Amino acid sequence: MPVARPESRAFRxxxxxxxxxxxxIFRYEWSGGRNLPAQGGFIAAANHATELDALTFAHYLFDHGYEPRILAKRGLFTAPVVGWVLRATNMIPVDRGTADAGRSLENAREQLGAGACVAIFPEGTITRDPDLWPMEGKTGLARIALATRMPVVPIAQWGATAxxxxxxxxxxxFPRKRVQVVAGPPVDLSDLYDRPxxxxxxxxxxxxxxxxxxxxxxxxxxxxxxxxRFDLRKHPEYAARRTVYPPVERP
Structure with a gap:
């Protein structure tokens, strides 16, 4: 497995x-690496259930030979340990709900054009689903993917919440926790490229x-x-709560 060799000493x-x-900390079970593009920029999109996901997500990509640039909310960049890691590795902060949010997407598009792997949590935050399933995603990823027409590789990870x-x-x-990460084939969005x-x-x-x-x-x-999928638009009372939520009715 080709571990990435970044030029930056800080990154290394x-x-x-x-x-x-x-x-x-983890006993990894990785699979699906053959679905990651051999060359050129691409978007890696993963689920998000704990603050550790940014690290396990980046670790999977890094040990497959890529230097991921993760789009993460700016608040994480000031968090202990995780924030230091994100800053030192040149990840992309996102100012959600502000005029600067578009600047983050433009930064991502530029890096994709330069051949980078841009890693995104499409949900925009940790899932609020009571059982930790992915909830409805935000459209930032779609804007980048449709504007750049770069491959979007779906990635699922499970186990870090232990x-x-x-x-x-x-x-x-301790003891070491089992963490599974798998990448699937790129999602076909080609029929949407020429639509408004x-x-x-x-x-x-x-x-x-x-x-x-x-x-x-x-x-x-x-x-x-x-x-x-759980949809925060239908359950706005959970948007700012940091707790374990009771089951919600599903269709």
Whole structure:
């Protein structure tokens, strides 16, 4: 497996430290690496259930030979440990709900054009689904994918919540936890490229990516996914809450 060799000394130092720590905490089961493009820029899109996901996501890509540039909310860049890692490895901060949000997407498009791997959590935040299934995604990924026409590779990961639960504050590194990560074939969005980039087109592209991620996750978990994804627009009371939510009615 071709581990990435970044030119930046800071990136190399962070990568060595983070990889060492993660290998000590997790027993990885990686698969689907053949679905990652051999050359050229691409978008990697994954589910998000714990703050550790950014590290396990990046680790998977890095050890497959890529230097991922993760789009992450700016608040994470000031968090202990994780924030330091994100800053030192030149990840892309996203200012959600502000005039600067578009600047982050433009940054991502420029890096894709230069052949980078841009890694995105399409949900935009940790899932609020009571059972940690992917919830409805935001359309930022669709805007980038349709504008650049770069491949979008769905990635599912599962197991890191055993070490750090959703919004948990206490890391449980021992014994080592099993973490599965799998990449699927690129999502076909080609029929949407020439359509107007309106709400319907963006939602369709987003849904296709989320469907692919959810299908991969169902395979990892060995259980069927819910018939409908959790949607914060229908449950706004959960938008700012950091807790374990009661089950919600699903169609």
């Amino acid at each position: 130092a962070v990568a060595w430290l983070v990889r060492t720590l993660l290998f000590a 070490a750090l639960p959703r919004y948990g504050r206490m890391l449980r590194p 980039m309106d709400s319907a087109t963006l939602r369709e592209a987003t849904s296709r990516v989320m469907d692919a991620i959810t299908e991969l996750l169902a395979g990892l978990r060995g259980e069927p996914a819910p018939a409908a």
